Amino acid sequence: MTKKTISLLLALVMVLTLFTGCAKPAEQPAGPAEETPAAPEAPKYSFGMVTDVGGIGDKSFNDSAWAGIDKAAKELGVEAKLLQSTKQDDYTPNLGSMAQSVDLTMAVGFLFEDAMKTSADQYADKKFGVIDTVVDKPNVMSVTFKEHEGSFLVGVIAGLTTKSNVIGFVGGMDFPVIVKFEAGFIAGVKSANPNAKVIVNYTGAFDNPDKGKEVALTQHQQKADVIFHASGACGIGVIQAADEKDFWAIGVDMDQSAESKKNKVLASMIKRVDVATYTVIKAYADDKFNGGAANAIELGLKEEGVGYSDGGKNVSAELAAVVDKYKAAINDGTIVVPGTREDLETFKPVEIK
Amino acid sequence: MLSIISILVASTIRSATPLIFPALGGTFSERSGVVNIGLDGMMAVGAFSAVLVSYKTGSPLLGLFGAMIIGGLFGWLLAFLSIHFKANQVVVGTAINILAGSLTTFLLVEIWGKPGQTDNVNYFTPWGPFNMFTYLALILVLVSYYVLYKTPFGLRIRAVGEHPRAADTLGVNVYMMRYICVILSGILAGIGGASLSIGSISLFKEGMVAGKGFIALAAMIFGKWHPIGAALACLFFGLADAIQTISMSYGLNVPKEFLFALPYMLTMLAVSGLVGKATAPAADGIPYEKGEK
Numbered sequence: 001m002t003k004k005t006i007s008l009l010l011a012l013v014m015v016l017t018l019f020t021g022c023a024k025p026a027e028q029p030a031g032p033a034e035e036t037p038a039a040p041e042a043p044k045y046s047f048g049m050v051t052d053v054g055g056i057g058d059k060s061f062n063d064s065a066w067a068g069i070d071k072a073a074k075e076l077g078v079e080a081k082l083l084q085s086t087k088q089d090d091y092t093p094n095l096g097s098m099a100q101s102v103d104l105t106m107a108v109g110f111l112f113e114d115a116m117k118t119s120a121d122q123y124a125d126k127k128f129g130v131i132d133t134v135v136d137k138p139n140v141m142s143v144t145f146k147e148h149e150g151s152f153l154v155g156v157i158a159g160l161t162t163k164s165n166v167i168g169f170v171g172g173m174d175f176p177v178i179v180k181f182e183a184g185f186i187a188g189v190k191s192a193n194p195n196a197k198v199i200v201n202y203t204g205a206f207d208n209p210d211k212g213k214e215v216a217l218t219q220h221q222q223k224a225d226v227i228f229h230a231s232g233a234c235g236i237g238v239i240q241a242a243d244e245k246d247f248w249a250i251g252v253d254m255d256q257s258a259e260s261k262k263n264k265v266l267a268s269m270i271k272r273v274d275v276a277t278y279t280v281i282k283a284y285a286d287d288k289f290n291g292g293a294a295n296a297i298e299l300g301l302k303e304e305g306v307g308y309s310d311g312g313k314n315v316s317a318e319l320a321a322v323v324d325k326y327k328a329a330i331n332d333g334t335i336v337v338p339g340t341r342e343d344l345e346t347f348k349p350v351e352i353k
Numbered sequence: 354m355l356s357i358i359s360i361l362v363a364s365t366i367r368s369a370t371p372l373i374f375p376a377l378g379g380t381f382s383e384r385s386g387v388v389n390i391g392l393d394g395m396m397a398v399g400a401f402s403a404v405l406v407s408y409k410t411g412s413p414l415l416g417l418f419g420a421m422i423i424g425g426l427f428g429w430l431l432a433f434l435s436i437h438f439k440a441n442q443v444v445v446g447t448a449i450n451i452l453a454g455s456l457t458t459f460l461l462v463e464i465w466g467k468p469g470q471t472d473n474v475n476y477f478t479p480w481g482p483f484n485m486f487t488y489l490a491l492i493l494v495l496v497s498y499y500v501l502y503k504t505p506f507g508l509r510i511r512a513v514g515e516h517p518r519a520a521d522t523l524g525v526n527v528y529m530m531r532y533i534c535v536i537l538s539g540i541l542a543g544i545g546g547a548s549l550s551i552g553s554i555s556l557f558k559e560g561m562v563a564g565k566g567f568i569a570l571a572a573m574i575f576g577k578w579h580p581i582g583a584a585l586a587c588l589f590f591g592l593a594d595a596i597q598t599i600s601m602s603y604g605l606n607v608p609k610e611f612l613f614a615l616p617y618m619l620t621m622l623a624v625s626g627l628v629g630k631a632t633a634p635a636a637d638g639i640p641y642e643k644g645e646k
Contacts, residue, residue, distance in 0.1 A: 210553040
């Protein structure tokens with residue numbers, strides 16, 4: 001009898017661990033009504049950010065977004081709020097609780113699109129900012145990037161660096177934002193090196209480093225000697241494969257040269273998410289906040305929203321000079337970088353010596 | 354053509370390696386009569402402990418031992434609850450999976466101070482196209498076959514799983530045999546986890562096991578509870594994974610969604626008895642009550 005009781009208790013305890021994830025986030029913002037009377041002068045601006053599942057500490061997207069928000073907060077002399085999402089189901093509730101406590105809620109990532117639409121309607125008197133996707137609501141300001149322009153530049157670098165004339169591209173999930181990287185990269189490779197072939201793979205995930213590594217190893221066996229990834233944390237595996245098998249990897253979003261122990265990151269395609277979040281908050285603070293799809297901002301090379309970085313000092317001065325020429329050609333409109341697979345098909349490679 | 358085949362074979366074996374260990378573990382456990390649904394969770398704690406020990410000591414070998422010890426401990430937990438207390442094995446296994454998921458997430462934040470993933474640690478760098486775990490898997494498949502089918506100890510394991518009462522009457526300690534096998538399955542699942550976190554790559558990431566324990570379970574059923582059969586089934590699932598990667602990189606015009614779903618569809622087809630009837634050990638999943646009439 002006692003045995004049964006004990007086993008029942010133990011099973012109960014184990015099942016209860018199921019609910020540990022359901023605890024409300026500690027930083028559940030208090031209602032504005034409680035806060036305002038306490039502060040003698042209510043701060044003029046209040047804003048906060050909701051992370052995607054990557055969370056703060058991803059050394060990429062979210063960290064960069066937070067850096068821009070933090071910078072704006074320091075300049076305005078206020079404190080920004082932060083709410084982390086641990087799963088996709090958190091997006092809508094987190095946006096809601098953030099919107100209840102601040103004027104402007106920022107969210108970063110393509111995957112926020114649907115949650116943002118719902119929350120923007122629900123809190124029509126609040127402002128929202130979203131990066132990487134366009135949400136057509138009057139109270140949502142959208143910022144996207146011309147990832148294809150930055151990817152074009154690293155494509156040029158890859159095309160001029162490869163010895164085998166085989167180059168790899170590893171994407172995360174096959175959706176429009178990532179296709180921009182793919183199309184721009186291939187256009188860059190073809191422009192700089194018409195003989196090079198690009199192998200394209202998608203891992204189907206952004207959080208599976210061993211899959212990223214397996215794909216990179218397979219591409220390397222197919223003779224690829226430069227591999228560009230736009231696959232979030234799968235890229236850790238791509239860079240590790242580069243370390244092991246001695247080929248070049250190209251990083252994404254932030255400078256990823258520190259991820260490689262043997263300095264095998266050739267360059268990184270930079271996407272200034274911090275510039276994007278800073279821009280939105282600045283617009284809000286200057287009373288220039290404009291929602292809706294018509295007012296969506298797109299940051300490209302010209303706006304310095306995208307570019308490339310060379311933290312490992314692997315890009316030679318001659319190569320950098322060639323890349324600069326391409327950059328100038330994109331800025332003055334000589335080259336229109338394709339951002340979709342359809343545009344890529346009609347794209348005529350432009351060779352600049 | 355030859356190069357495609359060699360690429361396919363290498364990729365198949367790499368993808369199958371982390372599956373083989375838990376599949377062998379499941380074979381031992383179920384041959385002795387205990388269903389082990391908790392393989393996935395045991396892999397997760399194994400993967401985490403391997404990274405933690407390697408992080409603290411700098412030695413991946415000690416990391417592997419850490420994974421075996423913690424995996425074995427979780428195996429013991431399943432054994433203790435389902436053999437000693439005769440709790441429902443599937444329920445305890447499921448609870449272990451949930452516990453492992455929450456525990457690793459919690460400790461990750463406690464130890465590394467950030468959610469998501471750990472820093473890079475020292476790991477087993479590959480020898481040739483494979484890392485040490487692939488060779489270890491091959492050895493363990495042969496050893497498991499030998500132990501289960503060529504030794505008196507293996508005969509006892511199978512007897513306990515088929516007809517525990519008869520085995521008990523002949524003086525075999527049913528409880529001890531089952532304890533040994535379930536702990537062994539935990540140790541093997543722990544090695545499987547380590548082969549991911551300090552073999553395939555060099556860090557622990559939340560959710561990195563991604564259902565591989567369940568695929569291993571399917572491979573064990575597909576392989577008819579036989580070590581070699583299970584290993585071949587793992588290779589089959591590895592092949593599905595490799596086809597997915599390679600057909601994409603050769604630009605075959607197949608929808609990506611179909612390719613991503615392929616390994617799971619094959620798993621379902623395999624388990625749904627496409628390959629002939631698979632018969633589990635007769636006493637699989639039934640707690641043994643000593644002295645029951």
